[in-house]
Amino acid sequence: MKITGIELRRIAMPLVAPFRTSFGTETERDVLLVRVVTPDAEGWGECVAMSGPLYSPEYVDGAADVLRRFLIPALPRHADVHAVGRALHPFKGHRMAKAALETAVLDARLRAAGQSMASFLGAAATRVPAGVSVGIMDSVPQLLDAVSGYLDEGYVRIKLKIQPGWDVEPVRAVRERFGPDLLLQADANAAYTLTDAPHLGRLDPFGLLLIEQPLAHDDLVQHSHLARRIATPVCLDESIESAEHAAAAISLGACSIVNIKPGRVGGYLEARRIHDLCRAHGVAVWCGGMLETGIGRAANVALAALPGFTLPGDTSASGRYFATDVTEPFELRDGHLDVPTGPGIGVAPLPDLLREVTVSTEWIDL
Numbered sequence: 005m006k007i008t009g010i011e012l013r014r015i016a017m018p019l020v021a022p023f024r025t026s027f028g029t030e031t032e033r034d035v036l037l038v039r040v041v042t043p044d045a046e047g048w049g050e051c052v053a054m055s056g057p058l059y060s061p062e063y064v065d066g067a068a069d070v071l072r073r074f075l076i077p078a079l080p081r082h083a084d085v086h087a088v089g090r091a092l093h094p095f096k097g098h099r100m101a102k103a104a105l106e107t108a109v110l111d112a113r114l115r116a117a118g119q120s121m122a123s124f125l126g127a128a129a130t131r132v133p134a135g136v137s138v139g140i141m142d143s144v145p146q147l148l149d150a151v152s153g154y155l156d157e158g159y160v161r162i163k164l165k166i167q168p169g170w171d172v173e174p175v176r177a178v179r180e181r182f183g184p185d186l187l188l189q190a191d192a193n194a195a196y197t198l199t200d201a202p203h204l205g206r207l208d209p210f211g212l213l214l215i216e217q218p219l220a221h222d223d224l225v226q227h228s229h230l231a232r233r234i235a236t237p238v239c240l241d242e243s244i245e246s247a248e249h250a251a252a253a254i255s256l257g258a259c260s261i262v263n264i265k266p267g268r269v270g271g272y273l274e275a276r277r278i279h280d281l282c283r284a285h286g287v288a289v290w291c292g293g294m295l296e297t298g299i300g301r302a303a304n305v306a307l308a309a310l311p312g313f314t315l316p317g318d319t320s321a322s323g324r325y326f327a328t329d330v331t332e333p334f335e336l337r338d339g340h341l342d343v344p345t346g347p348g349i350g351v352a353p354l355p356d357l358l359r360e361v362t363v364s365t366e367w368i369d370l
């Protein structure tokens with residue numbers, strides 16, 4: 005498959021409400037899209053890096069730079085998706101940039117072949133259960149109103165963002181208000197240290213499905229100590245950037261659940277490797293989110309349809325984050341999202357909507 009050129013497109017997507025986590029507040033999603041053009045088809049990839057290096061070391065300007073300076077020039081002109089991974093391998097890190105490029109090539113190839121992403125990955129399910137991630141709020145009553153609204157919309161699982169000073173009380177309030185049957189979990193985005201273990205143990209009585217990434221992104225050993233000291237299952241997000249990391253975490257006992265984000269791990273092929281590894285070890289996985297537009301969301305929903313994704317993901321409806329998406333919006337039906345069945349990722353940006361949010365474009369001939 006010959007690639008004729010690649011477009012880097014920067015778009016600005018206003019969020020329906022500010023989204024606050026332990027590392028900051030977002031009011032607008034600054035997104036880098038990669039469009040791969042071949043004579044037969046075009047493919048799209050969405051880079052999940054944020055504006056600043058807060059979730060991980062990557063950030064949008066840095067991703068654009070490494071793509072134009074190193075990754076795109078290294079791409080074989082007749083790229084198949086496995087060749088892309090090999091060509092990008094010598095460059096350390098920059099997994100979000102690599103994932104966007106590999107996904108765009110994969111999408112183009114699958115569209116040309118008439119095969120869906122879900123079918124390529126080996127998915128069986130035709131719809132996936134949708135959870136929602138609820139940001140840190142100014143007050144517990146405000147949080148309870150937000151959770152109540154999401155449950156009314158049909159979300160089947162609630163995730164609360166937590167940080168020191170906003171943890172036990174909001175979790176207790178949500179559990180007491182909505183009862184023991186609510187699927188509830190918490191995400192600390194690396195906001196604690198191992199000395200907080202007794203405090204985190206105070207979450208144990210609330211029957212959480214899991215606590216996500218309580219400690220630093222680069223400390224599997226301390227997570228393994230924490231996992232032995234609290235009853236709530238530990239799930240890792242930021243710490244798992246590859247199948248090798250997942251293997252190390254499992255053998256150390258650093259987690260019993262993994263949040264798989266294709267952008268964080270370098271693409272959908274690596275995401276599937278982590279899924280396969282975890283499934284073989286009896287470790288449950290679920291699909292996280294990075295406030296994706298419909299482009300990234302479509303591919304995530306296809307991944308979440310694999311059989312090892314036994315917990316609801318953060319694959320929410322488009323309306324959770326955006327009043328207007330750049331694709332046809334993903335909508336909840338009975339608490340689920342339908343897995344796209346069309347060729348490739350199964351959706352494409354709508355030209356008028358895309359133009360409205362575009363900040364800049366750059367064309368690179370190959």
Ligand SMILES: [Mg+2]
Pocket residue numbers: 191193216217241242263292
């Ligand atoms: Mg997380």
